[in-house]
Amino acid sequence: MNIYSNLKWIFAAIILSLFCRVFLISVYRIPTNSMSPNLIDGDIVIANQLAYGLKFPWMKAGYFESEPQVGDVVIFRVKSNVSEEYQVWRIKEKMPENKYLVRIDNPTEGGISAQIVHRDQILSKAWVVALSVGTTQDSISAEKSVRWNRFLTIVK
Numbered sequence: 001m002n003i004y005s006n007l008k009w010i011f012a013a014i015i016l017s018l019f020c021r022v023f024l025i026s027v028y029r030i031p032t033n034s035m036s037p038n039l040i041d042g043d044i045v046i047a048n049q050l051a052y053g054l055k056f057p058w059m060k061a062g063y064f065e066s067e068p069q070v071g072d073v074v075i076f077r078v079k080s081n082v083s084e085e086y087q088v089w090r091i092k093e094k095m096p097e098n099k100y101l102v103r104i105d106n107p108t109e110g111g112i113s114a115q116i117v118h119r120d121q122i123l124s125k126a127w128v129v130a131l132s133v134g135t136t137q138d139s140i141s142a143e144k145s146v147r148w149n150r151f152l153t154i155v156k
Helices: 004-024
Strands: 024-030 043-048 073-079 082-095 101-104 110-117 122-135 144-146
Touching: 004 024, 024 122, 073 101, 082 110
Parallel strands: none
Antiparallel strands: 024 043, 043 122, 073 082, 073 122, 082 101, 101 110, 122 144
């Protein structure tokens, strides 16, 4: 085998992985404990970008579009004056005009937080917890470690 044959396979693998990353799957980190016990702060979630249709960044409409269902854990974009961030919440109710009520039960902040999200804000559907990284239960050391018992857990 010559070097060009090996480079061709490496180049093909890089192109295929980039295609999968851009159009098929996304990776997000859960920033808070707002969805505990299902998703915990530090969980890294793999999301299916094709769950609600194929949509290219330069197009407004997509192909094979479907509607999110009540109970789906979705990733959506929230724009503020300062920045753009991503949230991971469960859909609780479908509302008129392509809007969805997503809410979290947040006992640490003393209540329920709710938000209305438009269909265009929803990016993908959470699929599996790829890795869970968080602090240990030991309050003295409080070091980051991998929680292996949550490795490749399906999001329900």
